[in-house]
Amino acid sequence: MSVGTGTVALSLGLCLCAGQLVAASPAVASSATTVAPVAATSSAAKVKPKLSTSLNTRSLSKGSTLKVTAKVINPRTGKVAKGTVRLQLWKNGAWQTWDKATVKSGAVTLTAKPTRAVTIRTYFSGTGYAPVSTKKVKVSIRAGGAAILAEARKHTGALYLFGAAGPKRFDCSGFTKYVYKKAAGKTLPHKANSQQKYGKSVSKGSKQIGDLIVFRKGSYGYHAGIYAGNGYIYDSPHSGARVGKHKMWSSNYVVRRLVA
Numbered sequence: 001m002s003v004g005t006g007t008v009a010l011s012l013g014l015c016l017c018a019g020q021l022v023a024a025s026p027a028v029a030s031s032a033t034t035v036a037p038v039a040a041t042s043s044a045a046k047v048k049p050k051l052s053t054s055l056n057t058r059s060l061s062k063g064s065t066l067k068v069t070a071k072v073i074n075p076r077t078g079k080v081a082k083g084t085v086r087l088q089l090w091k092n093g094a095w096q097t098w099d100k101a102t103v104k105s106g107a108v109t110l111t112a113k114p115t116r117a118v119t120i121r122t123y124f125s126g127t128g129y130a131p132v133s134t135k136k137v138k139v140s141i142r143a144g145g146a147a148i149l150a151e152a153r154k155h156t157g158a159l160y161l162f163g164a165a166g167p168k169r170f171d172c173s174g175f176t177k178y179v180y181k182k183a184a185g186k187t188l189p190h191k192a193n194s195q196q197k198y199g200k201s202v203s204k205g206s207k208q209i210g211d212l213i214v215f216r217k218g219s220y221g222y223h224a225g226i227y228a229g230n231g232y233i234y235d236s237p238h239s240g241a242r243v244g245k246h247k248m249w250s251s252n253y254v255v256r257r258l259v260a
Contacts, residue, residue, distance in 0.1 A: 046130040049074055049081040053122045053134050061144035061260045066114060070122050071107040074129075080105055083126020087112060090119040090136065117141050143184035143259050145210025151183035152226045152234035158243040160236045165190055175236040175243060176212060176224045184259045193221040199256035212256040213248070227255070 049072050056067040072081040083103055087110035088095040101108035103126070110122070117140045123133040155178075158170055165174030173192045180186040188195050196214040207213070209229045214221040225235030228245050236243045 046128060047074055047076055047081075048130045049083075049124060049126070049132055051085075051122065051124045051132045051134055055137065055139070057139075058137065059140045059142055060114065061142050062115060062147045063113065063144055066112045066120075066139060068110045068112075068120070068122060069107050070101075070103075070110065070124075072103050072124050072126075081124070081126055081129055083124055083129055085110065086123045086125075088121050088123055088133075089114075090121075095121065095123070114139060114141060145208050145259060147183045148179060148210035148226060148259060149228060149234070151179045152228070152243075155179070155243045156234075156245070158236065160239055160241050160243075162239065163190075170236040170243060172236050173224045175234075176226060179226060180212070180258055186258050188258075192224040195224050196221040196254050196256060199258040202255040202257045204251075204253075204255060207255040208257075210259055212258055213253050214256065215250055215253045217252070221254070 051070065051072050053068055053070045055069075060066055068087050070085045072083065072085065073079070074081040080103060084100055085103055085108055086097045086100040089098050089112070090096075098112045098120075099110040101110055103124075112120075117138065119136050119138050121134050121136045123131065125131040152175075155166070155170070155175070158166075158168060158175075160171060161169035162171050163174070164170050166178035170178060173188075173190050173195055176192075176195060177188045177190050180188055186198075188198055192214055195212060196216070199212055202211060207227050209227055211227040213225045213227050213233050215223040215225075223235070223237075225233035225246075228234050231248050232245050233248055234243065234245055237246060
């Protein structure tokens with residue numbers, strides 16, 4: 001037997017004894033390196049879809065509806081990815097679902113009515129797809145006409161007092177000054193004639209609840225109130241009267257919009 005042959009035999013865990021080919025002992029065989037089989041790579045790896053969204057606004061009037069439109073595309077096929085989109089709110093250190101919709105053949109719209117500034121995102125999940133989410137977005141809340149009117153109602157019955165600006169007694173401009181500051185953070189002077197110079201001028205036919213109404217003699221503003229709809233205002237009328245909802249008595253007035 002040549003040296004080379006013996007080397008090969010030993011490397012295979014075998015030995016040659018007295019002309020016989022004999023298997024190596026269990027101890028020798030166990031010293032051979034075991035090669036683990038290679039796991040097959042799955043061809044069905046989950047696809048990461050493309051999730052895009054748009055908001056109707058990022059500055060919302062209080063009481064209005066936030067609308068979020070979402071579209072999900074499978075980048076491999078260019079077609080709509082089917083699954084569920086959730087509109088989520090960040091609250092108490094976790095994402096909470098506000099609204100959800102099933103994506104079938106196109107974009108979906110999710111809605112919510114936040115009452116305060118919020119941080120939101122959209123989240124998608126579906127069979128065969130890796131879950132994805134959009135970046136978080138902050139939505140601020142503006143005081144709308146309904147918020148102004150709600151604050152005005154709270155003071156119904158408060159007695160008129162010349163020069164008073166709340167919170168328990170008011171004159172006319174003191175009442176409007178207090179309500180707009182409290183409900184919307186708007187600062188007005190304590191004089192009806194001066195208040196007509198604030199806000200956006202609106203035509204009488206376009207007035208809406210929460211608008212400032214200033215009655216005039218000529219061009220001089222002498223009384224202020226808050227429009228309540230249907231020809232009524234909330235105001236603090238005069239000495240001896242109380243804050244309440246009263247019929248508008250004159251057509252000589254201007255409308256000023258201080259909130260959206």
